[in-house]
Amino acid sequence: MSLLTVGTVAFDKLESPFGKxxxxxxxAATFIGMASSLLGVKTGIVSVVGDDFPQxxxxxxxxxxxxxxxxxIVKGGKTFFWEGxxxxxxxxxxxxTTELNVLETFEPKVPEAWKTVDVLxxxxxxxxxxxxxxxxxxxxxxxxxxxxxxxWMDCAWDDLMSVMKNIDVxxxxxxxxxxxxxxxxxxxxAHKISEMGPSTVIIKKGEHGALLFxxxxxxxxxxLPLEDVFDPTGAGDTFAGGFSGYLAKTKDFSFENMKRxxxxxxALASVTVEKFGTESLAELSRERLSERLKQFKELTxxxxxx
Amino acid sequence: MSLLTVGTVAFDKLESPFGKxxxxxxxAATFIGMASSLLGVKTGIVSVVGDDFPQxxxxxxxxxxxxxxxxxIVKGGKTFFWEGxxxxxxxxxxxxTTELNVLETFEPKVPEAWKTVDVLxxxxxxxxxxxxxxxxxxxxxxxxxxxxxxxWMDCAWDDLMSVMKNIDVxxxxxxxxxxxxxxxxxxxxAHKISEMGPSTVIIKKGEHGALLFxxxxxxxxxxLPLEDVFDPTGAGDTFAGGFSGYLAKTKDFSFENMKRxxxxxxALASVTVEKFGTESLAELSRERLSERLKQFKELTxxxxxx
Numbered sequence: 001m002s003l004l005t006v007g008t009v010a011f012d013k014l015e016s017p018f019g020k021x022x023x024x025x026x027x028a029a030t031f032i033g034m035a036s037s038l039l040g041v042k043t044g045i046v047s048v049v050g051d052d053f054p055q056x057x058x059x060x061x062x063x064x065x066x067x068x069x070x071x072x073i074v075k076g077g078k079t080f081f082w083e084g085x086x087x088x089x090x091x092x093x094x095x096x097t098t099e100l101n102v103l104e105t106f107e108p109k110v111p112e113a114w115k116t117v118d119v120l121x122x123x124x125x126x127x128x129x130x131x132x133x134x135x136x137x138x139x140x141x142x143x144x145x146x147x148x149x150x151x152w153m154d155c156a157w158d159d160l161m162s163v164m165k166n167i168d169v170x171x172x173x174x175x176x177x178x179x180x181x182x183x184x185x186x187x188x189x190a191h192k193i194s195e196m197g198p199s200t201v202i203i204k205k206g207e208h209g210a211l212l213f214x215x216x217x218x219x220x221x222x223x224l225p226l227e228d229v230f231d232p233t234g235a236g237d238t239f240a241g242g243f244s245g246y247l248a249k250t251k252d253f254s255f256e257n258m259k260r261x262x263x264x265x266x267a268l269a270s271v272t273v274e275k276f277g278t279e280s281l282a283e284l285s286r287e288r289l290s291e292r293l294k295q296f297k298e299l300t301x302x303x304x305x306x
Numbered sequence: 307m308s309l310l311t312v313g314t315v316a317f318d319k320l321e322s323p324f325g326k327x328x329x330x331x332x333x334a335a336t337f338i339g340m341a342s343s344l345l346g347v348k349t350g351i352v353s354v355v356g357d358d359f360p361q362x363x364x365x366x367x368x369x370x371x372x373x374x375x376x377x378x379i380v381k382g383g384k385t386f387f388w389e390g391x392x393x394x395x396x397x398x399x400x401x402x403t404t405e406l407n408v409l410e411t412f413e414p415k416v417p418e419a420w421k422t423v424d425v426l427x428x429x430x431x432x433x434x435x436x437x438x439x440x441x442x443x444x445x446x447x448x449x450x451x452x453x454x455x456x457x458w459m460d461c462a463w464d465d466l467m468s469v470m471k472n473i474d475v476x477x478x479x480x481x482x483x484x485x486x487x488x489x490x491x492x493x494x495x496a497h498k499i500s501e502m503g504p505s506t507v508i509i510k511k512g513e514h515g516a517l518l519f520x521x522x523x524x525x526x527x528x529x530l531p532l533e534d535v536f537d538p539t540g541a542g543d544t545f546a547g548g549f550s551g552y553l554a555k556t557k558d559f560s561f562e563n564m565k566r567x568x569x570x571x572x573a574l575a576s577v578t579v580e581k582f583g584t585e586s587l588a589e590l591s592r593e594r595l596s597e598r599l600k601q602f603k604e605l606t607x608x609x610x611x612x
Binding site: 088089184185186187188205208209211218219220221222225226227228229256259260262263290293294296297298299300302303304306 | 612
């Protein structure tokens, strides 16, 4: 059971109605890797940072049993930086700064030991970068999961469609699914997106939960209703990491098991949003995760005679 | 097992991206009554119409086993009329016309035979009208459910707070819950609203499902993902009627049974939105309802080891 992810390792600077941060640890691969590793999966990251990236963060990721042999450190380079401010409802945000820095010329290199992973999670990056990681695999992973965003649909549609043909699962949000498919109905959107390649389509709806589509089969998991969402940054990546990590751990890619994987992803995401950045996820114990899973079961479970 | 509802019986004129209607049968009590009666519950309506209200609609409601002894027909009066146009996403709409007509001077009279009902569903009307129906009861119903809207919060807050003290369940949408409580978090909103009177709070989130709160207990039911939502008019009232009707039918007001009631309400609402007005609900067979309930079970059911 092993999972490799390619994605950003970044500095985030955040402001929410609850406070603000200096530059803290962020990035898609960070959240994906931490979520997967938390489930006891052998987890590796392929990414790039500058030599401004502090040893403290390297140590943190290593202490979470994340393999960093695929993390390139560019001498004299600066780490990818994103600054954002959330509005009062926390459902919308403004990007204040995006500095690509070392990401601009990133050419991912997959370490030898990671070329035969069970699950490959392609975090949100240029589709050509995602494809290049897939191309370096020695054998086709048992499952390939992809995340993407509106930006690549606008700027790299053909490349995105190429990599879409080679994946099993796409995990995107509702707005992105609508843009990608040109359909407002998420049922129709999922159907059209599936015709672009992936047999399984996950549509994330933020505080409204997530939908899983595979052919005519459908599953819905709510987000846990929380007293306060503190900082939504990384929730989608944590979800994807928890989902992919659970599948890597169990090596069972059936629809029934994907349902459980969605619940694991949702439970982990509900932890991430409780504090800024990775703080809450980094503190998470197995006991607290079990408690969260139990809350999901209680929240959705009903018995009915048919 | 009996349910009485007070609410509008109306003419609706609708426009959605899928087409438009002339004046058709609408109104909260219409949808609530039809949903409840469909479940085999003895159902009565207290409402008012003008003598422009066609015999055809009276016959339709009677054919659905709805008792109309509490439906006042005002000679020379005109029936309440609402005209609305839905935007492309169907989540928002513009009210084009509201003619209160006979509703303006409506003084509900509860027929003798209906003063000892099991469940009373107070549809969205002026809180004083809702209270007057409650006051006419010979004995306190086993369960009192209330719907309301922003308008009464703006214009009749004190009256609304008075009736709130006398009910068991409130069923409102997320926007209304936020206005009523002054809280953005729906968990906090439900808690505050519960302190105003009702021990149980239902927050409807439209296409995103519904949340049930009772003390620290929470339940969530999704809306069924549909290929197309044709016309959302009446979905909330159908939901409330299905919920209340199921509880009247089973006479079990426990939290566990309320969960089932939410699923029944959601299943019936998913039928209402498939065609204009009451058309789809009027055609619904018990078999098709069972099929819908099964879809809800499949959509949300998962097994997980904790």
